[in-house]
Amino acid sequence: MGTDMTILITGANGYVAEHTLRQLRALAQQDAGANLHVRGLVRNPARADKVRALGAEPIIGDVTNLASLVQAMAGVEKVIHLAAVNRDRGEVTMERVNAQGTINVVEAAKQAGVKHIINLVGLGADPKRPYPLAYTQGRGVEAIISSGIPYTILEASVIFGPGDEFLNTLAGLARLPPFMIVPGDGQTKFQPIAVQDVAVCLVQSLSRPEVINRRLQICGSEVITLEGIIDAILAEMGVKRIKLHMPVFLLKPAVALMDALLPKPPVTPSLLAQLGVDNVATDNATTKVFGIEPIKLRAGISFVREMSFGKLMARTFGRAEYR
Incomplete structure (x- = not known):
């Protein structure tokens, strides 16, 4: 610099x-x-x-x-x-x-x-x-x-890494056999990016004149469905679950109740609403502008192995963070 x-x-x-x-x-x-x-x-x-x-x-x-x-x-x-x-x-x-x-x-x-x-x-x-x-x-x-x-x-798009909320929440829920709830049809598309790559983009933005007065999308290199993310987590954890596809409208009352009662609920009404909307780039700047080869999801989620349902509950009730 x-x-x-x-x-x-x-x-x-x-x-x-x-x-x-x-x-x-x-x-x-x-x-x-x-x-x-x-x-x-x-x-x-x-x-x-x-x-x-x-x-x-x-x-x-x-x-x-x-x-x-x-x-x-x-x-x-x-x-x-x-x-x-x-x-x-x-x-x-x-x-x-x-x-x-x-x-x-x-x-x-x-x-x-x-x-x-x-x-x-x-x-x-x-x-x-x-x-x-x-x-x-x-x-x-x-x-x-x-x-x-x-x-x-x-x-x-979705940011993943040690201590994240989204993947760690899914991993914590996956510790409860035998079912894994999948909101909706599970086909909403995401383009997850590793938190390390996000940090590099932020720091590079301090000194790159070509990013001035620009709105840039930073995402990973893979488009993955919500169900695909869940499958990757289950595979990394080495567990098998029966996936239950649950209509979002049936989940709304429970999520609203958790949001009202819990310090840090695992799912919020805002997140639930957006789980039905594709979250992918139309013009990905991660490599094109910042020259970063993004960490792929399946190569960067070993941290989910450390997640437990107890850790999920500790965070939900405000006693700890995932990291």
Whole structure:
């Protein structure tokens, strides 16, 4: 990279942020000319040590609090905006975090003179879509694009890796014999991308001029159905299950109840709704723009062997994370 740069990462305690911080630390160690000062925005002071251990300066703040963002961005040149939620819980809602939180990031960036905002969202983020996650992230994307600040929007399909939610949840459910529930017909298409590859794309975006003011899709090289993902997990775990295809409308009441009662339910109403919608790239930039040969799903899911139903329940009731 060969330059001095101060970077702020929002959502610094998150899953993708952890891998992004590792990638930035590796870059600083490999490139003697890269003088990177990385700040990580964290809501909970008790989790600041995790960010510090990854080589970043923890900054206490919240994307829903504009004043804290203004302070966090003082002297910052580039922002990697990763803060997002996929369900509503009390005051922490998709509207407040994904939409208004991103609007706050844009306003603070304007005040601080930030030169580049990099934002990671789900593939198909669009305020015209009827799904809360896609809608709220789409509103945030619109705010960034219309801000006048140079931007890069990266849209990812399902992200997998040690500690992920999606595959680990499926793996935890697969530990219960003899059945494995498959929502709908299981033929919804995905293009999973490894979290390590996502982190590389985010870090490369800091220094690639060709990604400025572009909205890029980053996905794996394989299109796989939901049932295909489940089959890959079962094969990796070495277990056999009777697959039960369950109509989504029959799952909705149970999912809504779990969402209302559990701290971190294994499936949310927003996720269930989107499980019926194909999530694949129309123009995949992972290799074309970033030069990455994506890790294939079946080559990168050995971590599911460590998943247990007990771990799934511990996370569901808020006692632990998958990692």
